[in-house]
Every structure is written in structure tokens, then in C-alpha cells.
Amino acid sequence: MLANIFDLTLFATALTTILVIQDPLGAIPIFLSLTSRQTDAERTRSARQATLVSFAVILVFAIFGRYILRFLGITVPALQISGGLLLLLVALELLTDKTDEHPDPDSVATNAALVPLGTPLLAGPGAIVATMVAVESASGPVVGWVSVTAAIVVTHLVIWVVLRFSVGLHRLLGESAIQVLTRIFGLLLAAIAVQMMADGVIAYIGAVTGA
Structure with a gap:
């Protein structure tokens, strides 16, 4: 019965993809920068709100x-190809250090947990597209929703824990370790993006040729 509504492979793939894209460890320096003037209680609240x-x-x-x-008349193969391209750009940013720019706390709104932390830092276009692709790749809508929703829940539990204990993690890992992990995540995401585009191209050719 469980197999009819939950796909473990889809769950694992969606969890890995979304978690790598949202990159909570890479968000630690930005989170600490934006909440540098907050008390511990306020920083905890910001972590919860952003999550x-x-x-x-x-x-x-x-x-x-x-x-x-x-409604827009977009096919799944088209979404896979375009989503793969978008994820590849995100991966290149992770690999080339372009996501490490720290916003000035004075230049952001008072409630930084909503913008830019919650979105677009965490819930950016890459994560949104990856989520939609994961749901559409399921064998059925219920399976897709249940499996991907479970992956989203687990991902955001990880994000909350990382942001909640960001000060300690930053001290423990150090800036260099966080950058190394971010590069590894970028490499994994690049591989996922290429595979997604390949699947989209194969599905598109199959639809055109009727294979």
C-alpha cells in the first residue's frame, strides 16, 4: 500500500537535489551577516521564519x-531541459564562488528572514524548478506530491537546524571548510543538472518520434 503513494527513489533524488540547491551550509555566512545585529533570541526567530x-x-x-x-502549455521534457540549464547555472555559481557575496545588513529590510533569506536565498528559482520537475517525474500525482513533500519537509528540518546553530557550526567548520563543502555541492548539482537535461532530451525525442 505504501508503495502506491510513496516512491523511495524519488524521495531520495528530490531530497538530494533540493538540499544541494538550497545549500544551507553555504547560507551560514550570509545568514550571520544579515543577523549580525540581532540578539540570540532574535537570530533564533529569524532562522525559524526564514525556514x-x-x-x-x-x-x-x-x-x-x-x-x-x-495552464502555460509547458511539457515535462521542456521543464526538465530548462530546469537542468538553470540548475547548471546555480552549480557554476557554487563552483566559482559567486554566491559568497555577503549583503550589507544596512541595505536589507528589517525582517531579513523573509527577504532575502527565506526567498530568494533559500527558496530560489533553482529549488522551485527542481521541485516541480521532481513532482512531474513521478508515476502519478499522489506519489509525486507525497514523496516530494516528504523530501521538502526533511530538507527544511536540516535547514532549520543549520541556521539555528549557525554560530556554532561556523566556528566548528570554519570559512574554508564551508567553502570546500559548497564546491562539492556545486559539483554534485552540476551532475544532477546534466542528467536532468539528458532525460529531458531523451523524453522529447521519444515524444517526437513516437518511440
Whole structure:
């Protein structure tokens, strides 16, 4: 019965992809920069709010992405190819250190947990597209929603833990270790992006040729 509503392979793939894209460890320096003038209690609240905002945005697209695609007349192979290209750009940013720019705390809104932390730092275009692709690649809508939603929940639990204990993690790992992990995540994401584009091209050729 469980196999009819939950796909373990889809869950694992979606979890890995979304977690790598959102890169909570890479977000630690930016989070600490934006919350540098907050007390410990305020920083804890910001971590919770940023996680909830990101979760809400990603979940909305996981549930309603199918209908958005149908309304716009976009096929799954087209989404896979375009999503793969977008994820490849995100991976290149992770690999080339372009995501390490720290915003000035004075230049952001008072509630930085909503913008830019919750979105677009965590719930950015790459994570949104990856979520939609994961749901559409499932054998059925229920399987896709359940499996991907479970992956989203686990991902945001990880994000909350990382942001909640960001000060200690930053001291423990150090800036260099975080940068190395970010590069590794970027390499994994690049491989995922290429595979996604390849699957999209194969599916598109199959649809055209009727194979």
C-alpha cells in the first residue's frame, strides 16, 4: 500500500537535489551577516521564519506546479531541459564562488528572514524548478506530491537546524571548510543538472518520434 503513494527513489533524488540547491551550509555566512545585529533570541526567530518562508514557497510550487505547467502549455521534457540549464547555472555559481557575496545588513529590510533569506536565498528559482520537475517525474500525482513533500519537509528540518546553530557550526567548520563543502555541492548539482537535461532530451525525442 505504501508503495502506491510513496516512491523511495524519488524521495531520495528530490531530497538530494533540493538540499544541494538550497545549500544551507553555504547560507551560514550570509545568514550571520544579515543577523549580525540581532540578539540570540532574535537570530533564533529569524532562522525559524526564514525556514518557514522557504518551506511555504517550495510547497506551493510542489502542489500547484502541475497546474501552472498545464495552464502555460509547458511539457515535462521542456521543464526538465530548462530546469537542468538553470540548475547548471546555480552549480557554476557554487563552483566559482559567486554566491559568497555577503549583503550589507544596512541595505536589507528589517525582517531579513523573509527577504532575502527565506526567498530568494533559500527558496530560489533553482529549488522551485527542481521541485516541480521532481513532482512531474513521478508515476502519478499522489506519489509525486507525497514523496516530494516528504523530501521538502526533511530538507527544511536540516535547514532549520543549520541556521539555528549557525554560530556554532561556523566556528566548528570554519570559512574554508564551508567553502570546500559548497564546491562539492556545486559539483554534485552540476551532475544532477546534466542528467536532468539528458532525460529531458531523451523524453522529447521519444515524444517526437513516437518511440
